[in-house]
Amino acid sequence: xxxxxxxxxxxxxxxxxxxxxxxxxxxxxxxxxxxxxxxxxxxxxxxxxxxxxxxxxxxxxxxxxxxxxxxxxxxxxxxxxxxxxxxxxxxxxxxxxxxxxxxxxxxxxxxxxxxxxxxxxxxxxxxxxxxxxxxxxxxxxxxxxxxxxxxxxxxxxxxxxxxxxxxxxxxxxxxxxxxxxxxxxxxxxxxxxxxxxxxxxxxxxxxxxxxxxxxxxxxxxxxxxxxxxxxxxx
Amino acid sequence: xxxxxxxxxxxxxxxxxxxxxxxxxxxxxxxxxxxxxxxxxxxxxxxxxxxxxxxxxxxxxxxxxxxxxxxxxxxxxxxxxxxxxxxxxxxxxxxxxxxxxxxxxxxxxxxxxxxxxxxxxxxxxxxxxxxxxxxxxxxxxxxxxxxxxxxxxxxxxxxxxxxxxxxxxxxxxxxxxxxxxxxxxxxxxxxxxxxxxxxxxxxxxxxxxxxxxxxxxxxxxxxxxxxxxxxxxxxxxxxxxxxxxxxxxxxxxxxxxxxx
Numbered sequence: 001x002x003x004x005x006x007x008x009x010x011x012x013x014x015x016x017x018x019x020x021x022x023x024x025x026x027x028x029x030x031x032x033x034x035x036x037x038x039x040x041x042x043x044x045x046x047x048x049x050x051x052x053x054x055x056x057x058x059x060x061x062x063x064x065x066x067x068x069x070x071x072x073x074x075x076x077x078x079x080x081x082x083x084x085x086x087x088x089x090x091x092x093x094x095x096x097x098x099x100x101x102x103x104x105x106x107x108x109x110x111x112x113x114x115x116x117x118x119x120x121x122x123x124x125x126x127x128x129x130x131x132x133x134x135x136x137x138x139x140x141x142x143x144x145x146x147x148x149x150x151x152x153x154x155x156x157x158x159x160x161x162x163x164x165x166x167x168x169x170x171x172x173x174x175x176x177x178x179x180x181x182x183x184x185x186x187x188x189x190x191x192x193x194x195x196x197x198x199x200x201x202x203x204x205x206x207x208x209x210x211x212x213x214x215x216x217x218x219x220x221x222x223x224x225x226x227x228x229x230x231x232x233x234x
Numbered sequence: 235x236x237x238x239x240x241x242x243x244x245x246x247x248x249x250x251x252x253x254x255x256x257x258x259x260x261x262x263x264x265x266x267x268x269x270x271x272x273x274x275x276x277x278x279x280x281x282x283x284x285x286x287x288x289x290x291x292x293x294x295x296x297x298x299x300x301x302x303x304x305x306x307x308x309x310x311x312x313x314x315x316x317x318x319x320x321x322x323x324x325x326x327x328x329x330x331x332x333x334x335x336x337x338x339x340x341x342x343x344x345x346x347x348x349x350x351x352x353x354x355x356x357x358x359x360x361x362x363x364x365x366x367x368x369x370x371x372x373x374x375x376x377x378x379x380x381x382x383x384x385x386x387x388x389x390x391x392x393x394x395x396x397x398x399x400x401x402x403x404x405x406x407x408x409x410x411x412x413x414x415x416x417x418x419x420x421x422x423x424x425x426x427x428x429x430x431x432x433x434x435x436x437x438x439x440x441x442x443x444x445x446x447x448x449x450x451x452x453x454x455x456x457x458x459x460x461x462x463x464x465x466x467x468x469x470x471x472x473x474x475x476x477x478x479x480x481x482x483x484x485x486x487x488x489x490x491x492x493x494x
Contacts, residue, residue, distance in 0.1 A: 014478075015480075016485070017481070017482030017485050017486070018482065018485050018486050018489055021482075055477070055478075059471065059474065060473050060474060060477055060478070061474070061477065061478040062474060062478050062480070084456065084457045084470055084471040084474075085266070085269075087471055088456060088471070103452070103453075105424060105427050105428050105431060105453055106421075106424035106427075106428075107424050107425060107428050108428055
């Protein structure tokens with residue numbers, strides 16, 4: 001299958017200037033590749049840097065060294081050196097990210113928040129809203145909540161709004177940070193189905209999954225970030 | 235024709251000195267149509283000085299501010315005639331002040347505040363001006379029946395929205411905002427943020443927004459510049475600067491936010 005993302009010689013360290021300028025090395029020389037149809041689980045114990053690595057793949061965190069190339073707009077874009085404009089365009093059209101946090105302007109209705117990524121891609125508001133309704137229904141968010149801001153929702157409901165927003169545009173590359181955490185059995189099954197659908201349309205997916213069942217059900221492979229931890233092979 | 239990716243504004247090595255004291259120093263950046271640039275930093279870091287120097291309110295000591303005008307190509311703002319510059323400032327540019335009293339005329343009606351900017355660009359038809367003013371009141375969520383009321387009878391949040399309507403009625407392409415949500419309480423802030431984000435998107439506005447509120451910067455801006463002692467010490471993609479700050483001062487700024 002065609003390669004969609006390639007990380008090469010990627011290193012990361014944090015320098016904490018407010019705490020005596022201590023430097024915390026995290027990763028050394030990561031090699032990682034993701035192809036269309038893949039669903040790779042990022043593994044490693046809690047605190048090993050799975051989410052850090054995922055944020056680097058989204059260009060939310062910088063890399064200290066190395067390159068991360070993403071297939072975007074018919075070419076390769078190295079997001080470690082790309083301009084902010086290019087990264088925003090890559091996120092708009094190529095890469096979706098379901099994070100564990102919902103960051104939205106208070107007061108904006110849930111339906112609008114979910115439809116927004118499609119509207120940004122040029123889909124008509126009516127079509128985008130129709131698709132948003134479908135996803136919210138599948139994820140069992142009651143219709144009476146759709147016109148309210150999700151900031152008033154429970155943790156599990158916010159998580160599902162995040163998932164709906166992340167899956168509404170058919171991104172070629174998707175990053176999923178614990179998409180099934182805090183979901184009940186039925187909703188977890190829906191999320192697994194959404195992941196399967198994304199895989200079968202050829203999306204390249206990297207995910208962090210807290211439970212074996214989810215991992216075993218949808219993943220085509222795994223990637224242990226601990227083997228690239230600084231000092232891992234000492 | 236202006237192409238989508240041509241910069242609308244180019245600021246090159248802008249420096250403003252007050253005698254020996256630095257207002258801002260060596261600032262360079264470009265802004266494209268539809269792009270929102272946030273400028274953050276503590277009080278006295280030079281944010282407002284920079285904004286005034288870019289927006290032709292205060293001639294800088296050194297450096298250039300070039301703007302892609304609608305009909306005249308790219309022009310250095312400080313090399314234009316006074317008349318050209320004034321026309322630019324009241325048509326294609328807009329300035330939203332922190333205190334709406336600085337941007338509104340308090341002794342004329344809300345409708346007249348909006349209509350005045352239209353008359354300044356040559357609109358003379360009373361009916362058209364009044365209906366535009368009414369239309370804009372609606373866009374900023376102020377009821378039509380307040381059209382003839384004085385802004386002094388409005389709440390702070392309404393005054394701020396009226397200031398925005400007054401500024402946007404001439405369809406500017408570049409809007410400068412100095413702490414636009416500054417003096418407002420939290421619920422009113424959220425409403426204004428929602429409104430601003432919608433207008434920026436629908437009208438494809440380029441915006442330079444000065445704020446000390448990092449949450450506002452995160453929700454509105456695509457890119458961020460962090461200033462300290464008059465200099466830009468870090469800049470880049472907004473979420474990258476806020477989530478993985480590299481400079482000591484940015485780290486201090488980000489780690490000083492109170493969590494709720």
